[in-house]
Amino acid sequence: MRITAKADYAVRAAAVLAAAVPGVPVKGEAIATAQHIPLNFLENILRELRRAGIVRTQRGADGGYLLAVGPETVTVADVIRAVEGPLAEIQGERPEQLHYDGAATALADVWIALRANIRSILENVTLGDIARGQLPESVQMLVDDPDSWKARIR
Amino acid sequence: MRITAKADYAVRAAAVLAAAVPGVPVKGEAIATAQHIPLNFLENILRELRRAGIVRTQRGADGGYLLAVGPETVTVADVIRAVEGPLAEIQGERPEQLHYDGAATALADVWIALRANIRSILENVTLGDIARGQLPESVQMLVDDPDSWKARIR
């Protein structure tokens, strides 16, 4: 259950673009220094975001990277899925297509619920939210009181 | 964001022990064949669970593995943390101790909320729940309606 450097870099770079003045390209090097990301690695990542339709690019002098769409329409989940695969995998497979037997049968449902809860965060936060520094209320509540779930219902 | 084979195996093995008749050791080979886990790898894992105090062992003929504590007192999170480190890491660090700048400042809170939501599943499901095949109501609701979060509150 770890977020890789690549995914973290991707979201940070996308947040920089979301915060930039619209229509003006941001240079790769500007993003790299602002977020302390190795430039070459960052360019690999930005190219993948471009292929996914999240970023668009402008070559030549005064070139750089821009968001291809509105900051409020791109979620963190979109960015992560563009550079890694699906959000939540078990042994490299999607939760649905693994099969559990005997005492572990119910484990499949645990992984499905886990993925649903991961998505409830990552698909609910947009690049605009991060750039503005204001997260959705349902997410901010979890930050303010991370132990709220401790009331166990059965 | 992936669950490794090791973590998956660990929970499955622990679920088998939770389902076994209390006080009677289960042989490593029995767990391995029941859950299709390579025996040697499984033994590595069970030894880590023993060091974590989740499992206890009995050597010799009629030996095997037993839960060291009640199935209802061990959560999936406990098992995963015993064989991997912390539940949620960003670039190998805990969400608190990473520093974000500029447009990405709010990203730290996103990771914190993400971890809180991961814990709300994994710390709420016990080995007993899995062995009995009955998950807590709050978890089961997510399985039945994985898209319930789609109502976005801001």
Add this chain to the structure above:
DNA sequence: ATGATCTCAACAAATTTAGTTGACAAAGTG
């Protein structure tokens, strides 16, 4: 044309994952 910038394929070091091997220790059985 020229210099700045993105594009892409290929390479590679470090780390993690997913095991395997083999010698050994303890517990029971005859």
Add this chain to the structure above:
DNA sequence: CACTTTGTCAACTAAATTTGTTGAGATCAT
């Protein structure tokens, strides 16, 4: 006691993934 069964442990390894780097080229504005 000898012997078999079973867990213990350290060391080793192969493959995949992560985290980059290198260098040659394509494209754009001026």
